Amino acid sequence: MGSVTATVAPPTDSNVTRWFRTFGAIAVSGFRRYATYRQAAVAGVVTNTVFGFLRYYIFLAAAGASGRVAGYDRGQLATYVWVGQGLLAVIAIWGWTELADRIRTGEIAADLLRPVHPVTSYLATDLGRAGFAALSRLVPPVLIGLLLFDVYLPRRWATLPLFVLSVLLAVVACFGCRYLVNATAYWLQDVRGPLILWTLFSGVLAGLYFPLGFLPGWLEALLRYGTPFPSLLQIPLDVLVERHPVPTQVGLVGVQVGWTVALLALCRLVQRRAERRLVVQGG
């Protein structure tokens, strides 16, 4: 799994170029690897679509006769739901246990022998995966939304580039969270506990079951600044449906940047601790 083929750069290249080349090569291999799971992608799209219908109608019911709730109108709710169902697979919120499995079986040793830092190489693979998911899993629900529902389309020119950046940050931040949850396998015999807690809380706190705007304002703010969860789904969607004025939009992406940097730093720290432990205890 996850075989990595990095091109050996000629010695004239700078370190930075070489790093980008390696990173790019790993990302491409990640894309290719996930592109082989086409049948699973089809099944996933069907499931996302069914839940899209369910959530759309439920949110709409919450909006009631006025058609407005927590700063969203009907069209914005439709966009929130259908793009959200696609983003779910792009950030791969659930189901990634590869790192934990490799730690448990000891295969992680092979990753540590590579000249690329494990956090970097797993991140690159994950970006490749996200790239494939953006094509196979994001596009279909968005098309369904466009064809069958009166979705809200962004009106400001800055929204689309900001949304793309926001999604990219969400992918990296979600990767960071998943990496940390998986990395508990370095210390725990059985990682089901952390995985279950992650599955439980990530869905509800990221704004999947209901937009966090349905909560009291203070609670939404607390979750947004105090936890990384809204940065994974709610913020990209709020940016896209232009729930807030431009400065707030930019500010929200800033919050994402903060969380992403913090999570990646934490991943590296945890990895270093774990490796030291492996060296001392011999895995």
Add this chain to the structure above:
Amino acid sequence: MAEPGTLTGPAPAVAPPEDERPAGRRSGVLGAYRALLGAQARSQAAYRTSFVVDLVGNVGATVFDVVTVLVLFGVTRELGGFTLHEALVIVGLSSFAFATADLLVGNIERLPRYVRTGLFDAVLVRPLAALPQLLLMDLPLRKVSRVVFGLAVLVASVTSAGIHWTAGRVALVLVAPLAGVVFFGAIFVTTSTVSFYWIDSGELANSVTYGGRDFTSYPVTVYGGWFRALFAYGMGFAFVSYHPALALLGRADPLGLPGWVGWAAPGVALVAAAIAALAWRVGIRHYRSTGS
């Protein structure tokens, strides 16, 4: 569990004489299933800490389902024309029925794994029916916590919804949850048979099973168009919680169906069970095994 004395600890070289009597055929089969269940309980006890984690994790999922309903009522006073108290009766019926069916039958969604690891082959060469064996061999006892919570929501909701109790409604409040269990169980089995034909169907079955759970947690008036027609009446999910709840609450159906439809739930559940049994039989004949 069946005979703890002989199952645990070193087995006696010569068994007690009462074991010698040839058991009747029926009780023999039951004894076999009981032994399978006991083995499953002991296997899970081997992982005690995970078991506690699972117990908590499983109840958490159902708690969040109910929390979601409460949050929605935080921003609106009515959902699809139903108040919070009325909606909670629907949630209670759905949660209990789904949680119980999930405990008893839900693990059949792991059929693709059973096929891949060869467990399904092993089960087929034993002298017992395949489906009960699979269910008992992998009964997820950790999901008990969810059933208890679902039952608590159901009891709390029907006692606080101001139901005008009649003999018929008392009977319905006992029968409808059980019919829901049978119905969801049938849905689990039917959707699992997809993997006899398409082993990589992955989460496809979830769209109907877990989708059905979410669908039945809300009044069907919430949904619209062909989506409602398909799930509510095409697949029959309206009979799990919506129509029984209307009958219990004594409300007329905003969609215009007569009141007795709430009492049709057991019949619908039996039809679903028959379809599931048929799908399973046909599926097993299409089974292609894997590997060498």
Add this chain to the structure above:
Amino acid sequence: MSVIEMSGLRKEFTVRVKVGRLRREKRVVTAVDGIDLRVERGEMLGYIGPNGAGKSTTLKMLTGVLMPSAGEARVCGLRPVAERTRLAMRIGVVFGQRSQLWWDLPLRDSFDLLRHVYRVPAGEHATRLARCRDLLDLDEFLDTPVRQLSLGQRMRGELTAALLHSPEVLFLDEPTIGLDVVSKQAVRGFLAELGRAGDTTLVLTTHDLADIERLCHRLVVIDHGRVVHDGSIAALHSRYGSRRMVVAELDAVLSEPPELPGAPLQRVEADGHRLVFALESATVAEVVAGLAGLATLRDISIVEPDIEEVVARLYRAPVEVGGAAVTGAP
């Protein structure tokens, strides 16, 4: 009545084959292509063939796991799929690469569970288990959870599990795959013992021909889903021209190769000091007598025909399938 009867047994699978980048095409693959076979009570049958020849598919149809596409199979007079649970009571199955045992439970508990599943009276169960414990040396790991057993220990457990209900037919799919030499010996010895008793019919698929030589009197070779040989090992040798060899070590080098009637010279080795003859119509004594007149014999040895070589040749040989010659898989 034969214990196992197959007539025109077929199994086809439809597979999707990648054609080009995105297109996939349905293709019908015939795994078992019309097998007619009868196995009598107490026979020990070796069922061999190259990978993908249809060995396991046949076994799965006989045990009720797979539904045949056409043809008929009877085991113990029962139709395997239709009367699966009744048949299960009378057969034992060991899939070498898959476990019948409960992963997290001690071996002993698995056996006890199977006693309930097969409804074996406790007394009989205890007797049979005691016998297996004795023959297969189970005692040292009887209380170990199955997941902690070595492959060899597990396989001994699997064999016991398959025999506790005293089946009339025992199906073994690759029972020695991946085992170390000692475990292989233990398993073979046990099966040979079982065969000697004479009331259990044994059907064995394997890649290890030593299993066959040690255990089976009858050998069925299949390739591309068809029977290409059915008979004794000796019959296989005579049919494919494999012969016993006589290797003679001589003191001196002969000036010209000797001609012995009924024993053509095959090879000359060790600078002419070693001569290899194939035994056709001649006996060993005639070869020795013939050589003794020519030179001083330092040593003489007889090499039995190598079954692996015969079978390898058999697999490579073109097989007539539906009129067109198809080369066997390597």
